[in-house]
Amino acid sequence: MKPLVLICSQDAELYMFLSHTLEVDGFTTEPAGGAKEALALAEEREFQAVVLDCGPASITGSAICARLKRDPRTCGLPVIALIAPGAENQHLGLLKAGIDESFVRPIAPAKLLDCLRAKLALPKRGSNGVENGGWLSCSGLEMKLDAHRVRGNGHDIHLGPIEFNLLRLLLGTPGKVFTRDELIGAAWPPNIHVGARTVDVHISRLRKALKDTSPRCVIRTVRSAGYSLEEMDG
Template structure:
């Protein structure tokens, strides 16, 4: 196995780099450690799952094209397992077509970077995603309709049932619940949830909205995310309709 990690500074975030190109792994390790992160490596998809079973990193940088098991399948398995379903994942790939980006996001990736990418952009996206993944500082709860968000415990329920959300979907729902009934454009949601210093394509918002809807809605539940044609999205409860 090619898994290695630094041994000092255990409080620093641990990033798992899943990439089979040795020169890129070396470059990423050097720059990530310079930014203060700990780094673990896996050279293929099966090895990545082995590492994840042994220890949980704070974020995964996941190449799409991997030996033994594709990055897409690794991402699917990350999202299927309760222990890792909320783990932040950034997909790295040479595939630049919009359809490929949407496929990667639909599989469960939180962000997507096309090779070649700039290291400052990568580290900025890592910081933003780790920030979104941290429990919110606010205390107390938010409630709208039958949805309750315990911000201190980072827990969401609907009609008493636990709802499992990734970090981006949690922040989206938090923002909506803090501004119920208000319609926000994709650009406004990007600024509020991703941050104004991070460039993310507006279509990315649509993917995360779909994931939020899927998590919130069972067959018997009402859709509380309203799509406003040519304007954006808003949160509304059935009782507010």
């Protein structure tokens, strides 16, 4: 069974990024907006760890941590805080609340994953020589899954979490036409409503990001069907 991690954050985009990062590495995730929702979820699910988002304008990070550490349902869970730049003054309050580990964002995905695996006494991914993350590729376009990295003809391509998830699906099977519903299922959390127009907007952003670095990989629109990643000749 995959380790289940509770991500406590009110930032939907950060949750999507963290969720994708953890799920690529073999975890599953569940979102919670605050301590009350987290504790309610703990009655239904067996979590193994909590990742706590501490935003720059938030003074509730330490309060949420303290509640989690007091409650018998969650007191034994390791809680890892991600502190936004400019909010470093939250360190002391988090320490007093019993935080197990804290990092200032941005944090390299591998560092967070290594911390989670260490707290849960899990082997590092790839230590058995079988799973090493690996690359997806198509005509000079490459995606390193476990490092959340994309390159086009040797140049780094910086994508947001939604565009990364969309590209991951398309790049996994070049030439296959994916419906908008399939793209939504791959790129957005299940509790967020997304319309077709929103998918089109993010596909447009992805096309723009790929245009200069990966001209031979084109996202084709298939009318009334969806999108596919095509390898162009020449």
